[in-house]
Amino acid sequence: MNSLKNKNIVIGVCGGIAIYKVLDAISRLRKAEANVHVIMTKDAQEFIKPLTFMTMSNNPVHLDIFDPVDERFVEHIHLAKIADAILIAPATANTIAKIANGFADNLLTATVLATKAPVILAPGMNSNMLNNPATIQNLEVLKSRSFKFLSTNSGFLACGDYGDGRMAEGIEIYNYLDEFFTKKDLAGMKVLVSAGPTIAPIDPVRYITNHSSGKMGYAIAKRAKYRGAEVVLLAGKLSIEAEGIDNVIRVDTADEMFEAAKEIYPDVDAVIMSAAVSDYKLENVYEDKMKKTGDDLSLKLIRTPDILKYLGEHKTKQILVGFAAETKDLHHYAKAKIESKNLDFIVANNVKSKDAGFGHDTNIAEIIFENGENIQLPKMQKVELADIILDNIKNLYKEID
Ligand code: CTP
DSSP, rough: OOTTOOOEEEEEEEESSSSHHHHHHHHHHHHHHHHHEEEOOTTTHHHHHHHHHHHHHHHBBBTTTOOSSSSTHHHHHHHHHOSSSEEEEEOOHHHHHHHTTTTOHHHHHHHHHHOOOOOOEEEEEEEEEEEEEEEEHHHHHHTTTTEEEEOOEEEEEETSSSSEOOOOOHHHHHHHHHHSSSSSTTTOOEEEEEBBOOEEEEEEEEOOOOSSSSHHHHHHHHHHHTTTOEEEEEESSSOOOTTTTTEEEOOHHHHHHHHHHHHGGGGSSEEOOOOOOOOESSSSOOOOOOOOOOSOOOEEEEEOOHHHHHHHOSSOEEEEEEEEESSSHHHHHHHHHHHHOOOOOEEEEEETTTTTSSOSSSEEEEETTSSOOEOOOOOOOOEHHHHHHHHHHHHHHHHHH
């Protein structure tokens, strides 16, 4: 489900040093097949030439009301009408002040005044300018008029100061728009997604784990959130950032994951266990760092709790989805897991196939249902697979409702 495909995003670019980040956002939007139309203020053109934005957006750049790109149209009205959203980035203190006061003294402010589309501002400026009472008041005015904002980040600023005012990164702008345009078809649902590997400590400096990166679980959590669900991400040792997920519970071991899952379980409508949970742990974890000796070493491992099995045994209303990462006899093992863990369906994949499973951005999976039906899916991005898993959960949820 590509929410940005064919969307007309008008991007108003102002004169601020964060302007370079807008190019990254445009590149990402174009990859998602959005139509990007750039308006540049005069000050913006002091930083980067329109040619760069024209090339990145693959569209003419709009600069002046009186010098239209297409003479058939009244420029600002045309852009105001075709926009599915207007993004202003970097939104400078000056442009924010003008918009808050209803000015229409350049193509960008005139377009904003003329539009009925949602307007999203990504402010970027020095901390003192951002915290000036005039800017604070202008931002309040715009908030009260339902303008939307991407929050600024704190950090090193181009002027040498350290503080608030850094404009959101290109990826954050892209994610915001992606979420903004995603249909909220899972609103009202609460889901628990586990992701990544757990570890089994040996001593204070060593542990046993597996190759799981957490990409699949993160993709599910992100798409569920974008689609309006309330999401809890139960994360083992992820090798990626869980960017954009507000409720992340971080655990190390299978026991910790088990405790956290048990606590949240009664409140949720669905659980998707994509974590690669350690099946074994050390019977006795060494308190101090082990020292090598001349002898070989054996470690005694004992079983960890099977989290999904426990959840299956205590199921009330929850839809339960498991994962089966196998290297052979995929169907046989996956079906046995559905039964033993009382699952609604399982997502099975052969981790030996190229471009599938641990660490990859793509997966080749098969969804096998409790009644024996199955869907064989082609190779696809993990976010696409995440949407298919969520579609199937939604169908089951509707049946229960
Ligand atoms: N799982 C779990 N608790 C465990 C182990 C696994 O909840 N202690 C979950 C996984 O998150 C996954 C599913 O169970 O959704 C995988 O089933 P499982 O039979 O445990 O698979 P493996 O751990 O791969 O086991 P095996 O080595 O027997 O194939």
